[in-house]
Amino acid sequence: MTTHHEIPSYLTPHEIGPWGDYITQIERVTPYLGSLSRWVETLKRPKRILVVDVPIERDDGTIAHFEGYRVQHNTSRGPGKGGVRFHQNVTLSEVMALSAWMTIKTAAANVPYGGAKGGIRVDPKTLSQGELQRMTRRYTSEIGIIIGPNKDIPAPDVNTNEQVMAWMMDTYSMNEGSTATGVVTGKPISLGGSLGRREATGRGVFVVGEGAANRIGLDIKGAKIAVQGFGNVGGVAAKLFYEAGAKIVAVQDHAGTVFHSNGLDVIKLQAHIKETGSVAGFAGAEEKMSRENFWDVQCDIMIPAALEQQITEHNAHRIRAKIILEGANGPTTPKADDILDDKGVLVVPDVIANAGGVTVSYFEWVQDFSSYFWTEDEINLRLTRIMSEAFEAVCHVAEDKKVSLRTAAFLIGCTRVLQAREMRGLYP
Ligand SMILES: NC(=O)C1=CN([C@@H]2O[C@H](COP(=O)(O)OP(=O)(O)OC[C@H]3O[C@@H](n4cnc5c(N)ncnc54)[C@H](O)[C@@H]3O)[C@@H](O)[C@H]2O)C=CC1
Numbered sequence: 303m304t305t306h307h308e309i310p311s312y313l314t315p316h317e318i319g320p321w322g323d324y325i326t327q328i329e330r331v332t333p334y335l336g337s338l339s340r341w342v343e344t345l346k347r348p349k350r351i352l353v354v355d356v357p358i359e360r361d362d363g364t365i366a367h368f369e370g371y372r373v374q375h376n377t378s379r380g381p382g383k384g385g386v387r388f389h390q391n392v393t394l395s396e397v398m399a400l401s402a403w404m405t406i407k408t409a410a411a412n413v414p415y416g417g418a419k420g421g422i423r424v425d426p427k428t429l430s431q432g433e434l435q436r437m438t439r440r441y442t443s444e445i446g447i448i449i450g451p452n453k454d455i456p457a458p459d460v461n462t463n464e465q466v467m468a469w470m471m472d473t474y475s476m477n478e479g480s481t482a483t484g485v486v487t488g489k490p491i492s493l494g495g496s497l498g499r500r501e502a503t504g505r506g507v508f509v510v511g512e513g514a515a516n517r518i519g520l521d522i523k524g525a526k527i528a529v530q531g532f533g534n535v536g537g538v539a540a541k542l543f544y545e546a547g548a549k550i551v552a553v554q555d556h557a558g559t560v561f562h563s564n565g566l567d568v569i570k571l572q573a574h575i576k577e578t579g580s581v582a583g584f585a586g587a588e589e590k591m592s593r594e595n596f597w598d599v600q601c602d603i604m605i606p607a608a609l610e611q612q613i614t615e616h617n618a619h620r621i622r623a624k625i626i627l628e629g630a631n632g633p634t635t636p637k638a639d640d641i642l643d644d645k646g647v648l649v650v651p652d653v654i655a656n657a658g659g660v661t662v663s664y665f666e667w668v669q670d671f672s673s674y675f676w677t678e679d680e681i682n683l684r685l686t687r688i689m690s691e692a693f694e695a696v697c698h699v700a701e702d703k704k705v706s707l708r709t710a711a712f713l714i715g716c717t718r719v720l721q722a723r724e725m726r727g728l729y730p
């Protein structure tokens with residue numbers, strides 16, 4: 303595990319959080335990196351960290367201040383890339399880890415980017431639409447000194463969406479004096495967004511899920527699935543599995559947990575969420591379930607698609623799934639990884655399972671630069687091909703080296719990043 307001296311001085315030991323998990327993952331892959339391990343230290347240090355104050359005038363005339371971040375972890379293979387999160391618990395450690403996982407993910411999926419991530423420590427549910435817009439615009443101006451279509455390209459993450467991306471694109475463009483659609487991805491279609499981007503991450507989870515099920519001889523039709531987080535990633539993935547004949551037996555979100563042993567009606571559940579903001583109180587659920595009991599659900603596949611550090615040493619032994627598809631970033635701690643490994647659970651790691659979003663973000667960026675837009679079929683076909691090939695490559699390395707899928711994905715990702723780093727060299 304992470305040793306004290308490796309904690310950067312700007313994180314206190316108790317703040318190490320998800321960054322510590324990432325460092326452990328890097329340490330686990332290091333013995334397999336051969337001569338490239340000379341460069342591995344570069345992955346343990348973000349290239350650039352920007353912390354910004356985001357002041358806004360509230361609707362009642364008072365002034366509120368929020369803490370904002372943009373971390374560029376690595377740009378050896380191309381511009382920084384990664385989402386922006388609005389959440390009351392966002393911390394520097396979290397944004398650092400999320401940016402680092404983007405570095406590994408873009409390299410493992412072989413899209414020509416580095417890794418970056420951003421966030422604001424705020425509960426957006428407490429803001430009016432006007433306040434949300436003012437906060438987004440102020441944040442964009444503040445991080446405008448380091449983002450740009452060829453420097454670092456933000457995208458949606460937890461609690462951000464197409465509207466937020468539209469405001470970011472507009473603010474950056476106003477400050478630059480010309481419309482720069484390529485500065486963010488995940489935009490509305492009418493502003494240079496890509497068909498299929500909204501569903502891309504969930505679709506990618508489904509594609510690797512099919513691949514993983516195939517490997518263990520599990521039929522998706524009739525398979526029981528439990529999903530934590532029913533937003534952009536979990537909601538879309540669940541719908542695709544549901545349409546393929548799987549039974550979505552349990553869903554948990556920030557406010558509730560619902561269960562039905564024969565499968566929930568996903569379409570009705572989505573309508574309920576649209577109306578009420580959460581799965582809580584869904585009439586189509588069989589029985590009330592406590593948050594804790596979600597981990598005991600009898601299922602074949604579990605999809606954590608909410609936040610980091612959800613599957614820990616305290617609940618991993620309770621999980622009955624044969625496959626875990628990490629829709630979220632960093633949902634499984636290293637200690638939980640070991641427990642799941644001992645139990646023979648196939649864990650498809652975040653850096654491959656949720657790479658569908660950044661892959662279609664790449665398509666969006668390419669389309670914006672060429673001002674030529676592809677059909678949804680073209681996008682989904684290319685997404686499916688990239689995701690299946692990336693997943694197969696990870697499985698191949700895992701079998702060859704006798705390592706977990708996570709270490710295999712890290713091995714592929716780190717090798718690509720460190721080869722680029724080595725070829726570029728350091729300024730003499
Ligand atoms: N949006 C994207 O394209 C991508 C997102 N991800 C990751 O997927 C995860 C989810 O992101 P999105 O679906 O975009 O966010 P979202 O904001 O659309 O949905 C988040 C979901 O998680 C639930 N949630 C929040 N806190 C929770 C808690 N404590 N327990 C249970 N559920 C909770 C919310 O109720 C909501 O259903 C994050 O880890 C994100 O980094 C990964 C790749 C791409």
Ligand SMILES: O=C(O)CCC(=O)C(=O)O
Pocket residue numbers: 383384385386407455456457458459487488631656657659660661663
């Ligand atoms: O679409 C993107 O550029 C990044 C999405 C993201 O933040 C992620 O994959 O975690």
